[in-house]
Amino acid sequence: MSGGSNPKDFISIADWPRDAIERMLARAHELKELRKRRECFRSLEGRSILLYFEKPSLRTLVSFEVGVAELGAHPVYLPPTQVKIGERESLEDVARNLSRWCHAIVARTYEHQLVLDLAREGTVPVINALTDYLHPCQAMADALTVAEFGDRGRDRVVYVGDGNNVAHSLIHIAGRLGMRLTVCTPRDYRPDPRVLSWGAEMARREGGDLRLESDPQTAVKDAAFVYTDVWTSMGQEAEAEERRRVFASYQVNMSLLSAAPSDVRILHCGPAHRGEEITAEVLESPRSLVVDQAENRLHAQKAILEALLAGA
């Protein structure tokens, strides 16, 4: 985010004040309840929202498109096969043109800098729908899920796997909301040290707790939630074999869960690779919340859109 108390975009949860995040999460919960009663809240009637996705997407693309429509706005999907930003036209020209027609831009890109540049050059809010560095909308859905199935202020979330975009945004939201988080990765795959030191500082300030571990068995001992993500993120395919080797002992399987409390719940942002970072047995077990977590993307993103566009 750039722009203080009147944010123009939603680049990183790290820049949002705690009360703004809590308000969005409360609204997400409310929107979820309204939807159960088939009451759609058309708060963004007449707006158009641009969806630019360079990387593949199931959950993010569909939940944004459905969410935009349910809020009474119009989604415009722009695939990179039509316009690859920076190739057919400069980023500046694309951002300025889009800002004249659309009320917000939702962008999933390889390079994080591209989303920052869109926000700088455009005049409408830019929502990060995943970059190589961050996945903030996922983290909002994660916080919503933890509150729904546990106690967000007390329960420990233990993230096991790669210190990637999902881990970064999880550290951001846990820091802001004073959550208890353990990040367990191989030593060479830890999250960005800048994100870790920010997370540690925020934990001190907001009453949370951020731990760094490298042994999964130790990490999950006091887990209320065990969270994992793919070992090979989009764009890292050439490293897949090496990563399978490095992360082999980080698989979330029944043996690892036997070291965790018996009522531990399982989170995964998807897409899940059964037999790699998580076994089918764990994914399909009653402990798994992954489909609830995916549903919450919809409610969280609707709340984000409303927060950014109400009154715009």
Ligand code: NVA
């Ligand atoms: N870390 C994964 C998340 C996918 C939603 C990736 O970037 O591919």
